[in-house]
Amino acid sequence: MHPFDLETTDRLLSTTRAVRKRLDLDRAVEPETVHQCLELALQAPSGSNKQGWHWVVVTDPARRAALADLYRRGFDPYHAARRRQLADGASEQDLRVLDSARYLRDVLDRVPVHVVPCIEAEVPENAPPRFWISLMGSIFPAVWSFQLALRARGLGSVLTTLHLGHADEAAALLGIPRGVVQAGLVPVAYTLGTEFRPARRRPLDDVVHRDGW
Numbered sequence: 627m628h629p630f631d632l633e634t635t636d637r638l639l640s641t642t643r644a645v646r647k648r649l650d651l652d653r654a655v656e657p658e659t660v661h662q663c664l665e666l667a668l669q670a671p672s673g674s675n676k677q678g679w680h681w682v683v684v685t686d687p688a689r690r691a692a693l694a695d696l697y698r699r700g701f702d703p704y705h706a707a708r709r710r711q712l713a714d715g716a717s718e719q720d721l722r723v724l725d726s727a728r729y730l731r732d733v734l735d736r737v738p739v740h741v742v743p744c745i746e747a748e749v750p751e752n753a754p755p756r757f758w759i760s761l762m763g764s765i766f767p768a769v770w771s772f773q774l775a776l777r778a779r780g781l782g783s784v785l786t787t788l789h790l791g792h793a794d795e796a797a798a799l800l801g802i803p804r805g806v807v808q809a810g811l812v813p814v815a816y817t818l819g820t821e822f823r824p825a826r827r828r829p830l831d832d833v834v835h836r837d838g839w
Contacts, residue, residue, distance in 0.1 A: 641822040642774055645782030646730040649815035655739045655781065657685075660814065663775035670768035673760055678746035679768050682800050685739055692799050693742075693789060693811065694735035700788035701731045719826075730784065730813065737813040741783075742800065743769050747807045765809045772812070782817040785810050 664681055672678065684690055705728065712720050734740075745765040750757065773783045787810045789796055796808060 638774060638778055640824040642777040643782070643822050643825065644784040645817055645822075646726040646784055648818045649730075649733075649737055649782055649813065650818050651733060651736040651738070651815065653738070653816045655814060655816065657683075659779055659781070660739060660741070663772050663779065663781075666775040667768040667772035670771045672768070673764040676746075676764065679765060680744040680746070680802075680806060682742040682744065682802065683739065684742065684800065687735075689799060690737070690740050691735040693740055693796060696792040696796055696799075697734055697786065697789040697811065698731055700791040701727070704788055705731070730786070734813060737815050739814040741772070741812040741814055742796070742802075743772075743809045743812065744802060744806045745809060746805060748805055749807060761807065762809060769809065769812065776814060780816055780820050781814055783812050783814050785812055787811070 660683060664683075667681075668677070668679065684693060705724070708724065712724070730737075743765055745761060747761050769785055773785070776783050789811050790808060793808050796802070797806075802808065
């Protein structure tokens, strides 16, 4: 006897997508729904169980517009470089993702809720890779739990990071204090339709290495 309904659980895990084009820009999101999802996110594990998470929930239109502007300033050079990189060998999926990303860039200010996940940390000068791996490993499980909880309630989201090149400006905009690191920006909205399919992925045997590489 399994403790959970595996069919429902597996469908949730396999169909929680990065949602951009299917975000409903015109439907309001109830604050209590976001609150419920964040309550569930707080059950995620964190390094040494420090639970240093913070979540900035942004619904004010002016602040959303300002965050969207910071995002666009990070997106545009990335998008141009990515298009050059793919110029001679872009797959159909690559082009779909680029088109979807460009759509989000254009409408981000209209997405009704922006959530900025943050984590307490004093970042050492020239922090080594292991520092960032450990730090992000303490916030991303909670972000994913938040996204799963949203999906279960008919909402979509996508974890973005392109505004982080202007994180200091975002911190000033949102009053985020020193000693708190932003880990991304999660646009949140109800989805246009609730049916999503599992994505096409590489065969498992291509990526699993047993007892060594």
